[in-house]
Amino acid sequence: NSVKVMEEMNTLLLANKLDKEVQIVKTGCFGLCAEGPIVVVYPEGAMYTRVEVSDVKEIVEEHLLKGRIVKRLLAGEKEAEDISKSLEGVDFFKRQTRIALRNCGLINPENIDEYIAFDGYKALEKVLTEMKPEEVIDVMKQSGLRGRGGAGFPTGLKWSFAAQQVNDVKYVCCNADEGDPGAFMDRSVLEGDPHSLIEAMAIAGYAIGSSQGFVYVRAEYPIAVKRLQIAIEQAKEYGLLGDNILGTGFKFDLEIRLGAGAFVCGEETALMTSIEGHRGEPRPRPPFPAVKGLWQKPSILNNVETYANIPVIILKGAEWFSSIGTEKSKGTKVFAIGGKINNTGLVEVPMGTTLREVVYDIGGGIPKGKKFKAAQMGGPSGGCVPAEHLDIPIDYDSLLSIGAMMGSGGLIVMDEDTCMVDIAKFFLEFTVDESCGKCPPCRIGTKRMLEILTRITEGKGEEGDIEKLEELAKNIKTAALCGLGQTAPNPILSTIRYFRDEYEAHIKDKK
Numbered sequence: 001n002s003v004k005v006m007e008e009m010n011t012l013l014l015a016n017k018l019d020k021e022v023q024i025v026k027t028g029c030f031g032l033c034a035e036g037p038i039v040v041v042y043p044e045g046a047m048y049t050r051v052e053v054s055d056v057k058e059i060v061e062e063h064l065l066k067g068r069i070v071k072r073l074l075a076g077e078k079e080a081e082d083i084s085k086s087l088e089g090v091d092f093f094k095r096q097t098r099i100a101l102r103n104c105g106l107i108n109p110e111n112i113d114e115y116i117a118f119d120g121y122k123a124l125e126k127v128l129t130e131m132k133p134e135e136v137i138d139v140m141k142q143s144g145l146r147g148r149g150g151a152g153f154p155t156g157l158k159w160s161f162a163a164q165q166v167n168d169v170k171y172v173c174c175n176a177d178e179g180d181p182g183a184f185m186d187r188s189v190l191e192g193d194p195h196s197l198i199e200a201m202a203i204a205g206y207a208i209g210s211s212q213g214f215v216y217v218r219a220e221y222p223i224a225v226k227r228l229q230i231a232i233e234q235a236k237e238y239g240l241l242g243d244n245i246l247g248t249g250f251k252f253d254l255e256i257r258l259g260a261g262a263f264v265c266g267e268e269t270a271l272m273t274s275i276e277g278h279r280g281e282p283r284p285r286p287p288f289p290a291v292k293g294l295w296q297k298p299s300i301l302n303n304v305e306t307y308a309n310i311p312v313i314i315l316k317g318a319e320w321f322s323s324i325g326t327e328k329s330k331g332t333k334v335f336a337i338g339g340k341i342n343n344t345g346l347v348e349v350p351m352g353t354t355l356r357e358v359v360y361d362i363g364g365g366i367p368k369g370k371k372f373k374a375a376q377m378g379g380p381s382g383g384c385v386p387a388e389h390l391d392i393p394i395d396y397d398s399l400l401s402i403g404a405m406m407g408s409g410g411l412i413v414m415d416e417d418t419c420m421v422d423i424a425k426f427f428l429e430f431t432v433d434e435s436c437g438k439c440p441p442c443r444i445g446t447k448r449m450l451e452i453l454t455r456i457t458e459g460k461g462e463e464g465d466i467e468k469l470e471e472l473a474k475n476i477k478t479a480a481l482c483g484l485g486q487t488a489p490n491p492i493l494s495t496i497r498y499f500r501d502e503y504e505a506h507i508k509d510k511k
């Protein structure tokens with residue numbers, strides 16, 4: 001639909017002789033998916049939501065020709081009269097702090113000049129001309145940035161391990177293989193602001209002493225792949241990738257590798273094995289990738305969102321970044337909010353924001369006035385957060401303390417009608433499908449758990465099934481080789497912890 005809206009806009013601008021005066025910019029996602037397609041008219045910043053082809057005539061003739069903002073209903077607003085508010089006036093946006101998503105919805109991702117106009121590549125220039133590699137790593141350490149892909153490992157520390165290795169060949173890798181059901185944070189950055197990733201990876205290359213990077217991106221993201229490819233070519237043309245970046249003698253190149261959609265390839269050693277051209281199976285650690293990673297060379301791997309923060313941290317400083325968030329979780333986190341919520345979409349909030357604020361103030365609450373029951377955070381590796389913890393600050397440690405986890409940022413909201421046993425089964429089916437089969441605890445153990453869950457949901461559950469699930473979960477978590485298996489039981493454990501009565505009701509009532 002957005003393509004048709006754009007075509008109509010082009011036609012009408014031409015017909016009204018506005019084509020020289022008004023520029024149409026095709027941006028990445030604004031984040032407010034529930035209200036798309038979205039058109040924002042600058043300089044007013046007036047946002048039109050759910051735009052149909054039939055609406056374009058009015059926007060062109062009233063707003064662009066006569067300067068009168070067309071009255072339309074904005075997300076979260078009750079009265080059409082309130083429509084003249086600017087983008088910043090909308091609750092969905094005004095409660096966010098956009099660092100990783102700073103350019104998404106703002107610039108044309110296929111035009112490097114627009115990225116440069118918003119301070120793009122200034123951070124790369126700064127590190128290459130003013131900073132030593134160890135100073136860059138120090139800034140990363142002081143900023144407190146932790147990996148946004150799930151584990152939350154401190155980025156600066158990871159870089160320092162790779163930097164300490166003495167080796168002529170090192171690699172910088174990016175995990176853009178986002179596989180959690182309902183998660184699309186990385187996709188949005190790739191589609192809306194691919195140069196921020198390129199710039200950050202070049203900075204990482206300089207910091208650890210690497211001249212080659214790889215972006216591992218799932219092939220199911222064709223627009224992201226295309227825009228990243230265009231961005232890499234433009235960066236090469238501008239001398240921002242290649243043999244002699246900005247005339248400083250620093251060399252760094254970037255290649256894309258396509259993943260075939262295996263969830264396990266989000267695990268760092270499996271991802272590297274896949275880049276090497278083998279079946280994407282995890283390898284035992286140690287050795288860790290910082291010592292022996294891609295092709296046995298020292299390598300770092302960060303995900304797209306982590307990288308997207310880095311140019312801003314370099315330009316604004318570690319102190320600025322670490323002033324946002326909580327004591328142990330600095331900066332912001334992007335969440336893909338979906339499920340039973342009014343404003344589905346992508347939000348970026350400071351760490352420490354409560355789940356209630358995300359669900360009600362930004363997400364607009366639950367449709368049809370229903371009650372919030374729980375939110376599944378962290379996808380199939382995470383756990384559910386029940387209503388009693390709505391006021392918990394969202395940060396790495398608080399979530400772990402209640403049996404959930406940050407994960408990569410998938411946030412699926414469930415209302416009072418949701419059966420939590422079904423939810424647990426859904427996520428376990430996913431991990432059973434995605435298990436690579438290399439180690440028995442995960443290959444066999446998760447299947448046994450799924451059999452038990454299936455018989456419970458089919459009304460054939462038996463006394464003692466819940467305890468069997470708990471025991472299997474404990475063993476799989478301890479014995480599985482990689483993160484996929486180690487975290488696969490989490491959705492079951494957290495739903496048993498908070499909604500044991502639902503499991504018992506299924507078993508007792510045989511339904």
Ligand code: SF4
Nearest residue numbers: 437438439442482485
């Ligand atoms: Fe493969 Fe599962 Fe073992 Fe990981 S835990 S290596 S996904 S079988």
